[in-house]
Amino acid sequence: MRKETKIFLLLSGVAFLSFKSITGPELFSVPTNFPRPTYHFDSNPLSRAGVELGKTLFYDSIISSDNTVSCGSCHQQSAGFTQHGHVLSHGVNDQLTKRNSMPLFNLAWSGSFGWDGGVHDLDFFAVSPITNPVEMNESLANVLEKLRSSPQYPALFKSAFGTEEINTERFLKALSQFMLTMVSANSRYDHYMRYEGIEFTKTELEGMELFKKKCASCHSGELFTDFSFRNNGLTHLTENDFGQFEVNQNENDKFKFKVPSLRNLSYTAPYMHDGRFTTLEEVLEHYDSKVEKTDFLDKALNKDGRLGIALTPDEKQKIMVFLKTLDDEDFVKNPIFSEGSLLNPILAKNINDDLMNFKITDKTQRELLNQCVESYLKIKSAIQANKSKVAGNEAKKLMKVLAKMNIQEVSQKEFFRKYQDKLFFDAEHIFEGEQSTDHQLDHFKDLSDHLYILIASFKAYEQTLYFNQCQESAMDWLSDIPTDLFVVKNCKEIQTKILTK
Amino acid sequence: MKKIIFILLCAVSLANAQKTGSISIHFDHVIGNEPLVLNDKKYKNADGDEFKVSLFQYFISNIRLIRKDGSTYVMPQDQSYFLIRESNKGSKTITLANIPKGKFTAISFLIGIDSARNASEIGQRKGCLDVAGEAKDMYWAWNSGYIFVKMEGTSIQSTAKNNIFMYHIGLFGGIGNKKTLNNIRYATIDFGGETLRVKDNKFVPVITIKTDASRLLNGDTNVEIAKNPTVMGGPFSAKIAENYKTMFSFAGLDKLTTDIDKNRKALGMN
Incomplete structure (x- = not known):
C-alpha cells in the first residue's frame, strides 16, 4: 500500500512539473488525483493578464446585444457556475433557451462542450451563446467592435497579448484562459483521495462503494464523467430537443445528452439537460424506478430484464451521503473567480x-x-x-x-x-x-x-x-x-x- | 563577410522568383445557361419549381494543379482557402502566387473546408476563416464547423415561411466524440486539352471556371423545393453535396498582363 502511494505521488509529480513550465503553477495546476488535462495549453499558454482579461469579459454584459446578459448571468459561481434555480436559462429580451445551463469547472479535462457535444474545443464554445438569438443574440464581429471602442479593453488586451489589437483569436483565448483556471478539486472526496488528513465516515465509505458499483460506469474517474453521451430513460422527452442527434443526425443518438460531472451537486440544482429534477432524491428515484424503455435507452440502464438501477432506500441514502463529499465549497466561494476580484471593475452602464x-x-x-x-x-x-x-x-x-x-x-x-x-x-x-x-x-x-x-x-x-x-x-x-x-x-x-x- | 551573405541571399531569392509565377482564377456564376442575377431573375429547376436566388457563396480550399504527366503541385495549405461570394465581385477572382513554372492541364480543389481546419485551433483561422470576420455567416457555432456551400432565395413552391429556401451545406465528419456526416467533396476541372503555362509574373494566365448554382438542385437527386425548403445538418444535405460536386466546369483560359485593371476589363468585370 505504502509503495503504491509513493509511485502514485511520483507520477503525478512529473505531470505537475511538466505543466508548471507551460502555465505557471498559480494559474493552473493539475490536482495530483486528476488525469492529464486535454486542453491544448501549448497554443494558449495562460498568463496572469490573460486570465484577468478573460474574467473581465466573462462578467461583462457588453458581449450581449442589449448589454444586459453576461456569461456570469447564467453561470454563477455560488451555483457551481450554473444558474440558481433556473430550469432553463434565459437570454436577452427575457427569452428562454431550451436547456439548463451547464455548470462550468474542470473544463481543461473535457473534449466536448454543451449538452449535445456540438463544440469540440473550449475556445469556440462562447461563439454559440453569444450568437444564439435566445441567449446573447449578438454577432461576434459586433462584440469585437464594442470592445475596440470601449475605454478599458484595448489596454487589457495589450497587457494580455502585447498589443492593443482586439481580434477573434485573442477574445476567445482570453475567455478560455479564465475558464481553464476554474478547477474544482478541493472537496472532502479530493482531500480523502490525496491523503490530506480527511477520513470518510462509515456511511460515506459505504456510499462510495455503492457508487462505484451502481453509478461509476458512466460517472467514472476523478472527473465523475466518462464524457460520453447517453439516453438515460427520461420520460416525456419532446421533439424540441433531440440532444446529440441534432449535431450528428444519427438515429441511434436521439435524445442522448452529455453525462455530466457529479461534482458540486449541492450547488448546481436543478438537474438534467432540461432541469426537470429539483432534488437529488428525484434523480435517484428516476434511476431506480422511473427509467422509460425507449429505442434509444442506454444499455447500462436495461440489464438482465430490469430497467434502471436497483437501489434500496438505504442505498440511496448512502449514495447521497457520498455525493455530498463531492461538494467543493472552496471552489464556489473562492474570491479569485468572482467579479468582485477584478482589478479593474467593469464599467457599469449608467x-x-x-x-x-x-x-x-x-x-x-x-x-x-x-x-x-x-x-x-x-x-x-x-x-x-x-x-x-x-x-x-x-x-x-x-x-x-x-x-x-x-x-x-x-x-x-x-x-x-x-x-x-x-x-x-x-x-x-x-x-x-x-x-x-x-x-x-x-x-x-x-x-x-x-x-x-x-x-x-x-x-x-x-x-x-x-x-x-x-x-x-x-x-x-x-x-x-x-x-x-x-x-x-x-x-x-x-x-x-x-x-x- | 556580412555583405557577402546578403548578396548570396538576394541571389537565391532572385533565382526563386524566376522559378515561379502567378495565375488567376475567375469564377463565373450561372444557373444552367443563364448568368446568375441575385434577387431579380427567375429560374426553374429540373423539378419545374420556380425560384429566385438571394445569396450564393462557397468555400474552396486545398488547391492542386495537375501536370500532363499526372504529377501535381500542391499549394501551401495556409494560402489555399478562398471564400467566393456572388455578392462580392472581388471575391470571384482569386490569384494564386508562387506557382512553380510549368505546364498544367487541370486543377482540383476541395469544395468547403477540410476536416483538419474545421477542427483546428482558433489561431489557425485567419482571413476568410475568421469566425467573427469574413466567415461569420459561413460558420455553425452550436455545432462547430464551417458551412461549405450556401444558397438562399425564394420560391413560390417553398412551404417555408415567406416562401424562402435555404441550403446551408457543411459537416466535415466530426471530431472526437462527435461523429457527423462528411459532406466534403472534391472537384477536378480539366482544361479541355488547353495548357496552362506558368512562366513568370509578367503574364498572368486566367482560368475561367463556370459555377452552376442550379446543380445544388439538379443532379442525381432533383430537389423538390416544396419538400425540402431548408436543408442544413440533416441527411438530405449529403444528396445536395453529391449534386453540387459537379457544379464547376472549365470555361476558358486567357493570358493577361499583370495590369489588373486591364485584366478586369478584358474579363468584363468592371
Whole structure:
C-alpha cells in the first residue's frame, strides 16, 4: 500500500512539473488525483493578464446585444457556475433557451462542450451563446467592435497579448484562459483521495462503494464523467430537443445528452439537460424506478430484464451521503473567480441614461403605478426576511396590478409597454421562485432597475424613494427609508439617488 | 563577410522568383445557361419549381494543379482557402502566387473546408476563416464547423415561411466524440486539352471556371423545393453535396498582363 502511494505521488509529480513550465503553477495546476488535462495549453499558454482579461469579459454584459446578459448571468459561481434555480436559462429580451445551463469547472479535462457535444474545443464554445438569438443574440464581429471602442479593453488586451489589437483569436483565448483556471478539486472526496488528513465516515465509505458499483460506469474517474453521451430513460422527452442527434443526425443518438460531472451537486440544482429534477432524491428515484424503455435507452440502464438501477432506500441514502463529499465549497466561494476580484471593475452602464421625461396624467394609472411600488416594497421586505413564499405571493399581486395598466399617450405608450413587460417577467420569476430566495434575488435587481426607470421617468411617486446601487454586490434596490442596506454586506460604496415627491 | 551573405541571399531569392509565377482564377456564376442575377431573375429547376436566388457563396480550399504527366503541385495549405461570394465581385477572382513554372492541364480543389481546419485551433483561422470576420455567416457555432456551400432565395413552391429556401451545406465528419456526416467533396476541372503555362509574373494566365448554382438542385437527386425548403445538418444535405460536386466546369483560359485593371476589363468585370 505504502509503495503504491509513493509511485502514485511520483507520477503525478512529473505531470505537475511538466505543466508548471507551460502555465505557471498559480494559474493552473493539475490536482495530483486528476488525469492529464486535454486542453491544448501549448497554443494558449495562460498568463496572469490573460486570465484577468478573460474574467473581465466573462462578467461583462457588453458581449450581449442589449448589454444586459453576461456569461456570469447564467453561470454563477455560488451555483457551481450554473444558474440558481433556473430550469432553463434565459437570454436577452427575457427569452428562454431550451436547456439548463451547464455548470462550468474542470473544463481543461473535457473534449466536448454543451449538452449535445456540438463544440469540440473550449475556445469556440462562447461563439454559440453569444450568437444564439435566445441567449446573447449578438454577432461576434459586433462584440469585437464594442470592445475596440470601449475605454478599458484595448489596454487589457495589450497587457494580455502585447498589443492593443482586439481580434477573434485573442477574445476567445482570453475567455478560455479564465475558464481553464476554474478547477474544482478541493472537496472532502479530493482531500480523502490525496491523503490530506480527511477520513470518510462509515456511511460515506459505504456510499462510495455503492457508487462505484451502481453509478461509476458512466460517472467514472476523478472527473465523475466518462464524457460520453447517453439516453438515460427520461420520460416525456419532446421533439424540441433531440440532444446529440441534432449535431450528428444519427438515429441511434436521439435524445442522448452529455453525462455530466457529479461534482458540486449541492450547488448546481436543478438537474438534467432540461432541469426537470429539483432534488437529488428525484434523480435517484428516476434511476431506480422511473427509467422509460425507449429505442434509444442506454444499455447500462436495461440489464438482465430490469430497467434502471436497483437501489434500496438505504442505498440511496448512502449514495447521497457520498455525493455530498463531492461538494467543493472552496471552489464556489473562492474570491479569485468572482467579479468582485477584478482589478479593474467593469464599467457599469449608467441606468439614468435610460430615463425619459414623461408624465402620467391619468389618475387611475398613477394610482396603479403607486400600487406597484407598494407591492415592490413588500416583496423586498419578504426577500430580506428570507420568506420566499411571501415574496412569491406579493409578486403575484404585482403581476395583477401590472396587467391592469395601460398608458394611452402615443409618445409614451411604447416606452411604458416595454418596462411593463420587463417588470411582469421579473415578477413572474419571483413568483415562480417561491422555493428559493437565491432565485428571487437573481431577478430582484432587474425588478428594481425596471421599476426605478418607470417611476423616475413618469415621476409618479407619492412618497420619497431612495434608489440604491452597490456595484460590488451587483445589487440595486429601491427603498422608502434613507439608509437601507437590504441584503447587501461589505459594500464599499452605495450610490443613492433620491426621488423626492 | 556580412555583405557577402546578403548578396548570396538576394541571389537565391532572385533565382526563386524566376522559378515561379502567378495565375488567376475567375469564377463565373450561372444557373444552367443563364448568368446568375441575385434577387431579380427567375429560374426553374429540373423539378419545374420556380425560384429566385438571394445569396450564393462557397468555400474552396486545398488547391492542386495537375501536370500532363499526372504529377501535381500542391499549394501551401495556409494560402489555399478562398471564400467566393456572388455578392462580392472581388471575391470571384482569386490569384494564386508562387506557382512553380510549368505546364498544367487541370486543377482540383476541395469544395468547403477540410476536416483538419474545421477542427483546428482558433489561431489557425485567419482571413476568410475568421469566425467573427469574413466567415461569420459561413460558420455553425452550436455545432462547430464551417458551412461549405450556401444558397438562399425564394420560391413560390417553398412551404417555408415567406416562401424562402435555404441550403446551408457543411459537416466535415466530426471530431472526437462527435461523429457527423462528411459532406466534403472534391472537384477536378480539366482544361479541355488547353495548357496552362506558368512562366513568370509578367503574364498572368486566367482560368475561367463556370459555377452552376442550379446543380445544388439538379443532379442525381432533383430537389423538390416544396419538400425540402431548408436543408442544413440533416441527411438530405449529403444528396445536395453529391449534386453540387459537379457544379464547376472549365470555361476558358486567357493570358493577361499583370495590369489588373486591364485584366478586369478584358474579363468584363468592371
